[in-house]
Amino acid sequence: MNSIFLSINKISVEVKRLSSLMEYVTNKLEHLENAKNRLEDEDSNLKTRTCNLEEKLEKKSVNLHNKSVKLGEKYVRLEETCVKLEEKCVKLEEKCVTLEDKCARLDEKSVRLDAKSVRLGEKSARLEEKSNELEEKSNELKEKSVRLEEKSNELEEKSNELEEKTVRLDANSVRLDEKSHELEEKTNELEEKSNELEEKSVALERSNTETVQEINKIKESIESQLVVGATNAISQVGFTAVLTKDIKLGQRQAIQYDKVIINIGEVYDVSHGHFKAPVSGLYIISATSCSCENEKIWTEIVVNGIKQAAMYGNTYDMSSHTVVVSLKQNDQVWVRNFGKPTTVHAGHDRYYSSFSGVLIAAS
Secondary structure, three states: OHHHHHHHHHHHHHHHHHHHHHHHHHHHHHHHHHHHHHOOOOOHHHHHHHHHHHHHHHHHHHHHHHHHHHHHHHHHHHHHHHHHHHHHHHHHHHHHHHHHHHHHHHHHHHHHHHHHHHHHHHHHHHHHHHHHHHHHHHHHHHHHHHHHHHHHHHHHHHHHHHHHHHHHHHHHHHHHHHHHHHHHHHHHOOOOHHHHHHHHHHHHHHOHHHHHHHHHHHHHHHHHHOOOOOOOOOOOOEEEEEOOOOEEEOOOOEOOOOEEEEEEOOOEEOOOOEEEOOOOEEEEEEEEEEEOOOOEEEEEEEEOOEEEEEEEEEOOOEEEEEEEEEEOOOOEEEEEEOOOOEEEOOOHHHOOOEEEEEEEEEO
């Protein structure tokens, strides 16, 4: 727009200059006419010169007229351009108004968003305060939980100790009952050997220590019946083996008792869990099996793979059996699982699961 206005100003200046020039020429012509009238009688050369000047002036006037026409045409085109520019300006002004309206709406939205931001900031501050309070409460609860866990552990230890004491007291009570029963039946031991064996099998079911003691008593009672003079006879054969750790058993898998209490004659094989008879004769075989928590157990005493007696237990049951068998030299006896896969409970140093055998008389 500024360039257009500058062009128009230049044109107007040029037009003024031409107008002043026309006025000057007109004045000059009048002066020449007056001079012509005054100097009509002057030299003809002056007339010729005057004529030439008039022709030149006419040519200049025509040129100026042409230039003026051209300037008028340019002026018309400039006016048309100005009109177009004005229309564009109007459109731009309308766009500016639209943009101003949009800006106003955006300002209103910005104000509303600022208000929301302030409210959210307040809510965030309140939530942070609540979060801090909850965190403090959580820390307190954690501390209380740690203290409760410590107390729970202490109570659990005390409970385990009480359970162990109860088990020991129960075992002592059972042993006292067994000893009392033995004292009552001692007078009939020599007369009825079958009753004596049944009573001693009850004692063998309770603990490995008692089993060894009863076997020794039986051995003492039958020592007088052994054949002492035979050169190839073996006077003492006996063993007791126990479990010190729980073991998992598959179907028909033998129990390998890992700790040997006594093994006279080296008749028990720890690596396989088998007892091998060194001589033919009459033997007492006893076994005890304890089941684990929430598990059942099925075990049996076998001779060369043939079942002699079976035992069953469920959830810390102690099942036991004692049999009197006639074995030939090199016959093998072991205890195995005959049910589903299960676990035998050892009870660590309490030896809940055991396997024992003793030679009564060689044949």
